[in-house]
Amino acid sequence: xxxxxxxxxxxxxxxxxxxxxxxxxxxxxxxxxxxxxxxxxxxxxxxxxxxxxxxxxxxxxxxxxxxxxxxxxxxxxxxxxxxxxxxxxxxxxxxxxxxxxxxxxxxxxxxxxxxxxxxxxxxxxxxxxxxxxxxxxxxxxxxxxxxxxxxxxxxxxxxxxxxxxxxxxxxxxxxxxxxxxxxxxxxxxxxxxxxxxxxxxxxxxxxxxxxxxxxxxxxxxxxxxxxxxxxxxxxxxxxxxxxxxxxxxxxxxxxxxxxxxxxxxxxxxxxxxxxxxxxxxxxxxxxxxxxxxxxxxxxxxxxxxxxxxxxxxxxxxxxxxxxxxxxxxxxxxxxxxxxxxxxxxxxxxxxxxxx
Amino acid sequence: xxxxxxxxxxxxxxxxxxxxxxxxxxxxxxxxxxxxxxxxxxxxxxxxxxxxxxxxxxxxxxxxxxxxxxxxxxxxxxxxxxxxxxxxxxxxxxxxxxxxxxxxxxxxxxxxxxxxxxxxxxxxxxxxxxxxxxxxxxxxxxxxxxxxxxxxxxxxxxxxxxxxxxxxxxxxxxxxxxxxxxxxxxxxxxxxxxxxxxxxxxxxxxxxxxxxxxxxxxxxxxxxxxxxxxxxxxxxxxxxxxxxxxxxxxxxxxxxxxxxxxxxxxxxxxxxxxxxxxxxxxxxxxxxxxxxxxxxxxxxxxxxxxxxxxxxxxxxxxxxxxxxxxxxxxxxxxxxxxxxxxxxxxxxxxxxxxxxxxxxxxxxxxxxxxxxxxxxxxxxxxxxxxxxxxxxxxxxxxxxxxxxxxxxxxxxxxxxxxxxxxxxxxxxxxxxxxxxxxxxxxxxxxxxxxxxxxxxxxxxxxxxxxxxxxxx
Numbered sequence: 149x150x151x152x153x154x155x156x157x158x159x160x161x162x163x164x165x166x167x168x169x170x171x172x173x174x175x176x177x178x179x180x181x182x183x184x185x186x187x188x189x190x191x192x193x194x195x196x197x198x199x200x201x202x203x204x205x206x207x208x209x210x211x212x213x214x215x216x217x218x219x220x221x222x223x224x225x226x227x228x229x230x231x232x233x234x235x236x237x238x239x240x241x242x243x244x245x246x247x248x249x250x251x252x253x254x255x256x257x258x259x260x261x262x263x264x265x266x267x268x269x270x271x272x273x274x275x276x277x278x279x280x281x282x283x284x285x286x287x288x289x290x291x292x293x294x295x296x297x298x299x300x301x302x303x304x305x306x307x308x309x310x311x312x313x314x315x316x317x318x319x320x321x322x323x324x325x326x327x328x329x330x331x332x333x334x335x336x337x338x339x340x341x342x343x344x345x346x347x348x349x350x351x352x353x354x355x356x357x358x359x360x361x362x363x364x365x366x367x368x369x370x371x372x373x374x375x376x377x378x379x380x381x382x383x384x385x386x387x388x389x390x391x392x393x394x395x396x397x398x399x400x401x402x403x404x405x406x407x408x409x410x411x412x413x414x415x416x417x418x419x420x421x422x423x424x425x426x427x428x429x430x431x432x433x434x435x436x437x438x439x440x441x442x443x444x445x446x447x448x449x450x451x452x453x454x455x456x457x458x459x460x461x462x463x464x465x466x467x468x469x470x471x472x473x474x475x476x477x478x479x480x481x482x483x484x485x486x487x488x489x490x491x492x493x494x495x496x497x498x499x500x501x502x503x
Numbered sequence: 504x505x506x507x508x509x510x511x512x513x514x515x516x517x518x519x520x521x522x523x524x525x526x527x528x529x530x531x532x533x534x535x536x537x538x539x540x541x542x543x544x545x546x547x548x549x550x551x552x553x554x555x556x557x558x559x560x561x562x563x564x565x566x567x568x569x570x571x572x573x574x575x576x577x578x579x580x581x582x583x584x585x586x587x588x589x590x591x592x593x594x595x596x597x598x599x600x601x602x603x604x605x606x607x608x609x610x611x612x613x614x615x616x617x618x619x620x621x622x623x624x625x626x627x628x629x630x631x632x633x634x635x636x637x638x639x640x641x642x643x644x645x646x647x648x649x650x651x652x653x654x655x656x657x658x659x660x661x662x663x664x665x666x667x668x669x670x671x672x673x674x675x676x677x678x679x680x681x682x683x684x685x686x687x688x689x690x691x692x693x694x695x696x697x698x699x700x701x702x703x704x705x706x707x708x709x710x711x712x713x714x715x716x717x718x719x720x721x722x723x724x725x726x727x728x729x730x731x732x733x734x735x736x737x738x739x740x741x742x743x744x745x746x747x748x749x750x751x752x753x754x755x756x757x758x759x760x761x762x763x764x765x766x767x768x769x770x771x772x773x774x775x776x777x778x779x780x781x782x783x784x785x786x787x788x789x790x791x792x793x794x795x796x797x798x799x800x801x802x803x804x805x806x807x808x809x810x811x812x813x814x815x816x817x818x819x820x821x822x823x824x825x826x827x828x829x830x831x832x833x834x835x836x837x838x839x840x841x842x843x844x845x846x847x848x849x850x851x852x853x854x855x856x857x858x859x860x861x862x863x864x865x866x867x868x869x870x871x872x873x874x875x876x877x878x879x880x881x882x883x884x885x886x887x888x889x890x891x892x893x894x895x896x897x898x899x900x901x902x903x904x905x906x907x908x909x910x911x912x913x914x915x916x917x918x919x920x921x922x923x924x925x926x927x928x929x930x931x932x933x934x935x936x937x938x939x940x941x942x943x944x945x946x947x948x949x950x951x952x953x954x955x956x957x958x959x960x961x962x963x964x965x966x967x968x969x970x971x972x973x974x975x
Contacts, residue, residue: 204732205835227734250681257675267681268653281924289833291650291865291905293639293688294913294920295948296932300652300684304676321734343594347618349705349774371776412674416595433675455674471678476668480935481679487931499679 152194153313159190160311161280164491172307172495174213175240178249180461182306182498183469192244195313200288203228207271207288209316212244219243223319231320232256232266233354235395244312247273250304253395254354254365257415257430263353267303272316275302275309278489288316307495309488323353323367325374328389329382331362335419335426338362342432343416350376356394357428358401363390394429401427406438407463409446413455420449436460447471468501504546509584511535520579523564523571524626528911532559532573539584541661541697548695549665551578557941558663560691562602562634565626567829568910570637570690570946582633585697588612597656597673599700602633606640609701618703621648624906625814633696639688641906643739643813646864647772648704650906652687659698660686663942668694685932690908691943693936707772710738712806713785715794716763720744723765724840726792727863730769731836733788735781739770740864741813744843747858747871748812751819757812760796765843767794767863768809816860816871824856824873828885832896833905836866842895846870849891853884867905868896894919909947917947918954926951 163170169187179185193213200209203226210219216236223229233253234246252265272286275298286292286299302312333341338357345352345364353367364380366373377384393399402408411420415432422445425438439446443459450457456471473481482502485492511517512534521529533556538544551558557577564571573579586603593616598609606627610619623642624630630640635651636658648654657671671683686693717723723742730737743751743766748759759766767789771781786797800806820827834842843859850857856873870892874885893903893916903909903916917926929948933940949957 202835202837204728204837206731250676264649264653265676267684268649277924277928283925283928284922285925285928287900287902289835289866289901289905291641291645291833291862291867292902293906293908294902294904294917295909295925295929296693297639297652297684297688298928298932301680301682304681308680321736324734347593347596347616347705349707369773369777369780371780372774375774375776412672412676414595414597414673416592430675455672456678458678473679474669476662476666477679477682480668480682483935483938484680484932487935488928 156190156194156276156311156313157280157282160276160278160493163188163493164278164280167491168493169496170493172248172311174242174245175215175238177236177238177241178245181249181251183501184465185495185498187493187496190311192242192311195244198222199314205288206290206319207316208319209288209314210243211314212242212312214243216241216243216246224322227322228319229322230269230317232264232269233395234266235397237396243315247303247312247315248305248307254356254391254429257355257433258353258367265303267300269318270300270303270315271318273299273302273312274314276311276313278310278491278493282313286316290318306498308485308499310494325370326353326365326367327373327377328385328391329364329366329377329380330385331364331382332360333357333362334360335428338428339419339432345380346415346431350379352376352431354391355429355431356390358399358426365389365391394427401425401436401438404438405462406440407459408461409437409439410458410460411435411437411446411450411455413450413453417453417455420453422446422449443467470499473500504550505536505538505543509537509539511537517579520561520564520573520581523561523566523569525567525569525910525912528569528572530573530575532579533576535579535581537581537584541585544580544582544585544695544697545661545665545667547578547580548661548663552664552939552941555939555941557944558695559943560637560695562631562637563605563629565630566634566638566908566910567831568904568908568912570908570910570943572911574944580695582696583631589698591616593618595673596703597700598703599698600632601698602636602696603631606630606632606635613703614706616703617706619706620654620701621704622651622654632699632701636687636696636699637689637691638906638908641862641865641867643741643862645862646740647736647738652684654702655683655687655699656702657700658683658686658696660694660696662694663937663939673700690910690947692933692947693942695942707738709775709778710770710772710806711778711782712800712809713769713771713782713789714798714809715767715769715789716760716796717765717767717793718763718795720765720843721840722793723767724836724838724843726767726789726794727839728837729792730785730788731864733784735785735788737769737785737864738772739768741768742766742839742861742863743813743816744859746856747816747860750823750858751812751816754819754822755812755815757808759812763795768813813860816858820858820871820873824875826874826876828872828874828889830868830870830872830889830892831904831907832893832901833865833867834896834899834901836863838899839863839866842868842899845895846892849888853888855881855884855888857888862905865905866901868892890916911946914947914949915953915957917949918957923951923954926954
């Protein structure tokens, strides 16, 4: 049952007293992500609605259980968008879940200005901590350096620090013009081109290479998009291009059985290897891999390339899906968790086996 | 551990370190350490941790909130000698530098690749990247290009125990909790930064600036909101009120309209076609928002002249009065006009002049309260004036500091912005990174006891060192 904020407070206080593990859940569209969830479900969908939206102030504040689809529809009506283009992975995705998962879509690596991941657009949040207290971090203005920026840490925190109850996000105008170009290139050549283009003032807002095809999305002022199209060449695609299919992992690359690895590396990193079932996004900085190779080998390779590998879907998840932390970081994580959730009730094991 | 000339103990040697850009607070440190390598920084930290000696990190000392104020029985740890640019990778568009490298030096080194480091606090010729990280420094281009946080990929640092730790990576994300946003803006209280990797972005082909005059400050404020609502994110969007224009014009000769109640500077950058299109839209919108005069820069020299006045507002204030006190609140853009009206009323109330320069696009205010630091009554009025501006900022839904940090200056105003449990959580963050509490102790977060004693009120003033340096 979805519950109101008051009943969530009671629920958390009772769980903390009894040390009952809680599994924080919105629409459940990202249940697959991270390590296997456990504990009694704490449903955030009772926390409904947009609290404030002012287009001229470039922010929106919403309760955690608000439907991500509805929020985006409201922004679209006013010609604005969530600049990190988050995947939904289902109709029931919520705003809170979107922030807690911290996953961004194709626009994450727009070249040039005004781009970033989920955390770059979090302005503030209200958090229900493991003591059953409501904490308020950040705010709704873009420039704010009062106190530690805890709100942004919640992006990708997988609920281990507490229940996100409300979040304020920076929004941006939708680009006036957008088009998609297609090129035929092998992977190595695509990586060379992507990094070369990245160093030039071109309005590239998404890129994806898969199976010998490279797609580029251009976004911005009509004049800028037209000029870039002439410089870049390629074939202009009719329609919206493959971006939604890729973002939602409905593209054919994502079908089938082999485990799906998400490998995050510097954009200039060499070809990852482990077979040719690969997709590249974010100008080269995100490599998707379908492979049944041993996890240790894939992680070692990612590390050699200066990045890290996550077992995103499928495969043997018993050893943990995320890359282990250094001892120094692990110690900070453990202490931070203990400060926010002293009884260790929130999403135990979702990120790492030990807190 | 350190060469003898890198350890200062005599008062005459440590005197230059007794304050940062906020000179009202001064304190001689027990000792100043100037390590030349990361290994030396680690050794200093290990020793201090063992002996339970507080450590205060410091970059160029241009900070404006007393974040680098020394501790009487502590070590002032200057990172100024760690000033190497380690690598510029043009293909990957990143620069890896030591913390003592100056902000502008990064862009200068990257210029040959037609790349630059976007955040540009106006003190960028002097301030260091380590200090920028500590304060999450802004500048005039944040609206489009982001703050320091948005332009940093990886921070290598040391814990108070002297243990190496890395936040972020050269990839776009890293495993575990994303702790980078905690370290950036932590005012030197969570870790000592020893290496920073920043993003570089392609230098725009062209930038042009629109200068618009308004008869009423409310109109200028509304024009800002209208521009943003129309989907325009200018590269820079700054406002000066009439007092500020009249203050700077005799020195900067920027060509500001001295009859205007407010002057707006709005910059567009990109390809020539893009800039032309955007300038056209900006001009149309400003005109319909009741701009009384619009000028567009027709050359790079003219663009720089438009900006010269804005960038010299602080030195000009320094010439206009014995002292000035710069505030740093941020408010929702829609309240800009109303806030200016409120400040005008406060000028009457406190009997002090207060020219205003705003990062209007960000809603970030820099009112400059002019006062006489030799007159205790004038100081007291300036202080009360500043407090009222900050409290009004919080009341309007904003914040007490947009980019200068809390430091020691605004620690009491933290009580009016945050509730008890949130302040307690900040202490929890501090403990998680620095269980010993020895790293830059006593800054940023007030104890609940202190807040209770103050009853949510605050009293502090400051004056600026390096008064001639362009700022903000």
